Amino acid sequence: MWQVILSTYQKNRIGIMRAVPWSFMVSRVVTGVTQIVFPYFIYHYFMQGNLQSDFGKYAAGADYMTYIVLGSALNVLAVSTLMNVGRALISELREGTLETLLLSPASRSAYFLGCLSEQTMRALLEFGTVLAVGALLGADLGFLLSLRAAAVIMLAILGFFCMGITLSSIMLYTRNTYLTQNTLFVTMSLVCGITYPVQYLPGWVQKIAQIFPLTPAVELFRNVVIGHQSLMENYFSILQVVILSGIYLAVGSVWYVKMEPRLMESIFG
Amino acid sequence: MSSVVRDEPGNQEEGKIIARHLVKDYILKEKKGLFARGQKKVIHAVKDLSLEIPQGKITGVLGINGAGKTTTIRMLASVIAPTSGSLTMNGVDAVKNHLWVKERINVISGGERNLYWRLTAKENLRYFGSLYGLSGASLNEKIADLLETVDLEEAADIPVERYSKGMKQRLQIARGLINDPEYLFMDEPTLGLDIVIAKEIRRLVQELAREKKKGILLTTHYIREAEELCDYIYVLDKGKIIAQGTREELKELFMYKPQLLIQVKPSDDQEYLALLKEEGEKTADEQVLNLLMEHQIQVEGLSVQEPELEEVLMKIISQPDRRSQ
Amino acid sequence: MKRILLVVRAEILKQQKHDYHSPFVYFSLLVWPVLGFLEVYYTYKPFEITGYMGITDRKELLAFLGTGFMAYTCFWSMIQNAWSMANQERTGGTLEITFLSPANRLAMSYGRALGALIQEVWMFCSFCVFILIYTGTLSLGNLVMLPFIFLLLIISSTIWGGMLNTVFMFSRDASIIMDLFDMPMTLFSGSRIPARCLPQWAKVLSLVFPLTYCLNIIRLVLHIQEEGNGWAADLSGLAVCLSIMITITVILIQKVEQHNRENGELQFY
Incomplete structure (x- = not known):
């Protein structure tokens, strides 16, 4: 088990170091930065700070820029983790290395954990870049340096990772990355409450939003960093992330196990 | 396009592509690390190449992978410019007048690329024909003609992605003939095809030279193919011609006891x-x-x-007197 | 001249056949822009509309965004198309084959842009026209303006697209260039925030994009925004901007050909 995690980690690391996927990283950071600069422009130059009273109510008195920056940064972390984990297997398929993996008795979960540990540093780097730009634009991020905030980030990564497992199966099933990932990411940034409280959306959309771990994770993150709340006060959001993680992990794994014989056929048949 | 100045076309230069002392160096920029300045590395792909491609004949360039065949063909076809040396077509400087040359040549390479897979054969040919200024009824006639030549009439309206390898190769040939070129460059046209289809394509190549009087340059790494098709053969190794001659002249070289x-x-x-x-x-x-x-x-x-090309190359290299001047 | 038109027509037809029924097109040029449009609309939700910059209520905001997105999508589709073309034609080996012909290179570049435009943006533009009718911006009275607006958009985005097509021929991994073009255009050209409310440095940047002038003209014609510099100023600004782009395209295309003849770069993938 540990052997597989380690060797997957090393293999991916070497591949990444040889050809750093700058384009993906730059693209995600640019999207994240645009996602905070645009509301910043609206807030300062166009609407000149005129917030509606219901924003204060929905956002529990949060400062607008801090609210936006936390949401957008966590969104970047989600997108990055989902992409790195989700695309892992299909990339192996495209490079023709999936067959060796399929033939080996290596545990599939160890493989994914290897991918996860390899990509987390990069994902956190992108996350940090967006936060840094956010701080420059006036977000108050002091409370990020707390154990509580760190725990929330870890929990969020777990949620995104598990969703990535399902995404991986979807991509293998549809044999498509570009359409699948972008449709998912555009939807997530629309419904998960990244740059505005979900309460502004129609009721049925708010319900749909709850199936993404990003929605409770963002709420939790803001409550802790802006509201300095304890984890216990947010047990419901935590529970939601954990349950969603379990569901995505199960769905992704079962689907994958069902798909593996078909994959073998398509490669070796 | 017609305002090309000829450098006193001598009779011996008509109906021929003549290459003299062609050299092609590629400069590769090697990146070391993210911020380090790239180092330049020169690759000598072709060193001092002289050859002739007369119309109505098949000229062969024989060589193993990496011998410089593709660079040679791309240079002769005016896709890339030589680093030094001279290249003339019918007496016209082909390096300076590459657009004029492009009207009169075409390139066909082996493999399945170089076509729009989502388009049908007809749509592909119509598009490429338009790039050569063809249109209307004359283009349609031409397309029908070519599809007949390469025997793809029945598949004319099927997207290329559903074609077999051999069909794609035949469509490539039709594409290469769309501008009725005087010279045709074929880069390993039978690569990876099965015997029957390869044979059919060889017949087509012969027909193009003998009947349509096209000047054909063909690269291959099959000795048999070069022997069967080519009127004159150049053997290329590491960017240099190491032997040349007609089929008969090279017979001894290729004569081997099985x-x-x-x-x-x-x-x-x-x-x-x-x-x-x-x-x-x-x-x-x-x-x-x-x-x-x-x-x-x-x-x-x-x-x-049967001996591999590598063995023949070894034989040439070990006989210094065989080397070309 | 006849040959040039022939090449342009061939490029348009090829584009049409090539993208016919490709789900990629429907998603990237209808579904994603619609979702993105909604996200931007909701980003404005927390703000009180004060009438600044001539926008007095949500309907006017919707009309403002509708025109902004309609024009932006035309220009954005050019970026996306240049990228995917460069990719597909390079890997398919067709890029070099087209350069093997003596066809006019400029005609090829503009033909590709125009072909993509006609093929791709009509869906989202219909959506925007629907929004404009819904907001009452477009009525029977000014419907005659619509052909004029489209003509303006088609000419300017084709010239912009032709330039991008040649830029993208230079690079194998051009998705970073794609972000570099897209982000400032999104923020500064007035598609989502009125360019006139931005700080001075951003206004200067906005002058680089033909989209800025197009939007000013369109909104002036449809009476969405307050009078800006007026017709003449924007139209002449646009003319200058476009002629600079044509000049760049002509120079670049010669460079591409020269570069390719030296290094054979169009062949690699």
């Missing part, structure tokens, strides 16, 4: 093992067979091995 491989049942009979060691290596095939019969040794398999 090696007979005889597989026998393992035996402990020391006597015949000794015999084989003593005589077997040098004796003629029939003597070896007789020997085996005499000793009643069971033959399990027979096969004839």
Whole structure:
């Protein structure tokens, strides 16, 4: 088990170091930065700070820029983790290395954990870049340096990772990355409450939003960093992330196990 | 396009592409690390190449992978410019007037690329035809004609992605003929095709040279193909021509005794093992067979091995007098 | 001249056949822009509309965004198309084959842009026209303006697209260039925030994009925004901007050809 995690980690690391996927990283950071600069422009130059009273109510008195920056940064972390984990297997398929993996008795979960540990540093780097730009634009991020905030980030990564497992199966099933990932990411940034409280959306959309771990994770993150709340006060959001993680992990794994014989056929048949 | 100045076309330069001392160096920028300045590395892809492609004939360039065949073809076809040396087509400087040259040539390469897969054969040809200024009824006529030549009439309206390898290769040939070129460059046109289709394509190539009087340059790494098709053959190795001549002139070079491989049942009979060691290596095939019969040794398999191109190259390199000037 | 038109027509037809029924097109040019449009609309939700910059209520905001997105999508599709073309034609080996012909290179570049435009943006533009009718911006009275608006958009985005097509021929991994073009255009050209409310440095940047002038003209014609510099100023600004782009395209295309003849770069993938 540990052997597989380690060797997957090393293999991916070497591949990444040889050809750093700058384009993906730059693209995600640019999207994240645009996602905070645009509301910043609206807030300062166009609407000149005129917030509606219901924003204060929905956002529990949060400062607008801090609210936006936390949401957008966590969104970047989600997108990055989902992409790195989700695309892992299909990339192996495209490079023709999936067959060796399929033939080996290596545990599939160890493989994914290897991918996860390899990509987390990069994902956190992108996350940090967006936060840094956010701080420059006036977000108050002091409370990020707390154990509580760190725990929330870890929990969020777990949620995104598990969703990535399902995404991986979807991509293998549809044999498509570009359409699948972008449709998912555009939807997530629309419904998960990244740059505005979900309460502004129609009721049925708010319900749909709850199936993404990003929605409770963002709420939790803001409550802790802006509201300095304890984890216990947010047990419901935590529970939601954990349950969603379990569901995505199960769905992704079962689907994958069902798909593996078909994959073998398509490669070796 | 017609305002091309000819440098006194001599008769001997008409109807020919002539390359003299062509050299092509590629400059590769090697990146070391993210911020380090790239180092330049020069690759000598073709060194001092001189050859002629007359119309109505098939000129062959034979070489193993990496010999410089593709660079040669791309240079002769004016896709890339030579680093030095001269290249003329019908007496016109082909390096300076590459657009003029492009009207009169085309390139066909082996493999499945170079076509729009989502388009049908007709749509592909119509598009490429338009790039050469063809249109309307004359283009349609041309397309129908070409599809007949390459025998793709029935598949004319099917997207290329559903074609077999051989069909794609034939469509490539039709594409290469769309501007009715005077010269045609074919880069390993039979690469990866099965025997029947390869044979069909060879017949087509011959027809184009003999009947349509096109000047054809063909690269290949199959000795047989070069022997069968080409009127004149250049052997290329590491960017240099190491031998050249007509089929007849190179006959000796390509003449080889096929090696007979005889597989026998393992035996402990020391006597015949000794015999084989003593005589077997040098004796003629029939003597070896007789020997085996005499000793009643069971033959399990027979096969004839033809020499690989690599072996012929070795032969040339080991005979300094064979090298071209 | 006849040959040039022939090449342009061939490029348009090829584009049409090539993208016919490709789900990629429907998603990237209808579904994603619609979702993105909604996200931007909701980003404005927390703000009180004060009438600044001539926008007095949500309907006017919707009309403002509708025109902004309609024009932006035309220009954005050019970026996306240049990227995917460069990719597909390079890997398919067709890029070099087209350069093997003596066809006019400029005609090829503009033909590709125009072909993509006609093929791709009509869906989202219909959506935007629907939004504009819904908000009452477009009525029977000014419907005659619509052909004029489209003509303006088609000419300017084709010239912009032709330039991008040649830029993208230079690079194998051009998705970073894609972000570099897209982000400032999104933020500064007035598609989502009125360019005139931005700080001085951003206004200067906005002058680089033909989209800025197009939007000013369109909104002036449809009476969405307050009078800006007026017709003449924007139209002449646009003319200058476009002629600079044509000049760049002509120069670049010669460079591409020269570069390719030296290094054979169009062949690699």
